[in-house]
Amino acid sequence: MTPGGLPAITVLIDKNDHPDWTAAAHSAHGPALGRLAIDPSPANGTPAALAHDLLYALGKRLPAGGETYGTWADSQRPAWDAVAAWILTHHIGHLIICRTDRLTTARQRQLLALRERCGIHLTLLWHRPVTPTLRTLLEETPHHIIDTLPQARIALSQTGYPLAGTGRAEQQRPPEPAHRQDDGQWITPQTPPAGMVIDRPARARCQGAPELVSTRSGAPPPRGHDPTPADVLAARLATVAHPLHATALAIHAVTGADISRLALTRGIDINETATAVKIHDSTAHHKCQVYPLPAWTRPLINAAGSHGQLKDRAPDNPLLPLITVQNGEQLTLTATGIRYRLSTAR
Structure with a gap:
């Protein structure tokens, strides 16, 4: 942990872009264990695209609205606000991002901002040798670099710990609901009794x-x-x-x-x-x-x-x-x- 209470960023250097590194990251994905791994959508230029990827990894689905998702989801700040709220609610303590080297600098910095906002452990997979871009991104941020696959697997298995004190009482992770077949029919709520x-x-x-x-x-x-x-x-x-x-x-x-x-x-x-x-x-x-x-x-x-x-x-x-x-x-x-x-x- 850093003096400010945040875990240092972990950077995994997969300099040869070997598929075993990506497979290890995907295997670490486990929202119920507090770990979320995402592979950002390629060639998606919308401003809130990375936030959308995170929402989908959290099991959320954006409403279909013609050519756009709707004003809130198409705007960066509201979309990232939604991501942060769900990360805190679902107690995600470790966020793993594949293909970080292919993200724009703006999106890389969005991840750093999310880390500070939610108090999460952030792991970045960099599928090439260390570059000046990476050094610039992390020059003022505590971090450590791992360049061997066995050490990377150990780092990926960590859960991380979100900052305490955010949200309402009884925020323990809820038990999984019993499975019930959903026939996809429209739900029409019945008139409730008076309060x-x-x-x-x-x-x-x-x-x-x-x-x-x-x-x-x-x-x-x-x-x-x-x-x-x-x-x-x-x-x-x-x-x-x-x-x-x-x-x-x-x-x-x-x-x-x-x-x-x-x-x-x-x-x-x-x-x-x-x-x-x-x-x-x-x-x-x-x-x-x-x-x-x-x-x-x-x-x-x-x-x-x-x-x-x-x-x-x-x-x-x-x-x-x-x-x-x-x-x-x-x-x-x-x-x-x-x-x-x-x-x-x-």
């Missing part, structure tokens, strides 16, 4: 969500017959690339809140244990309702919390900013991508 109404005293500030007894079940609260098992819905939401969109759709599935009410949700409207969410009736806050959150929503809630911290959003600010832009077009596009019917009015 617990919270009266606001006159002239009093609307408080955040109270603590509830932990909802340990993986199923949503009872709401009548629902033909779609909770694990199918959870699995689809786990592929959503934007953490705020994933959280918004999860809250919608549990509460039935339309886009305008989702936009009113503040950070403090999800309690510290992520067991309850408050849905505001309107900006008047006269009859706000609290709903229990099932266990399957928590990884998504944690991702939204990490995203908010990365963006320095205050807890009493909106948790889901920009959700209503262009009548919720981006969120609707995301919902369509996972075949989920998002109601626009309640």
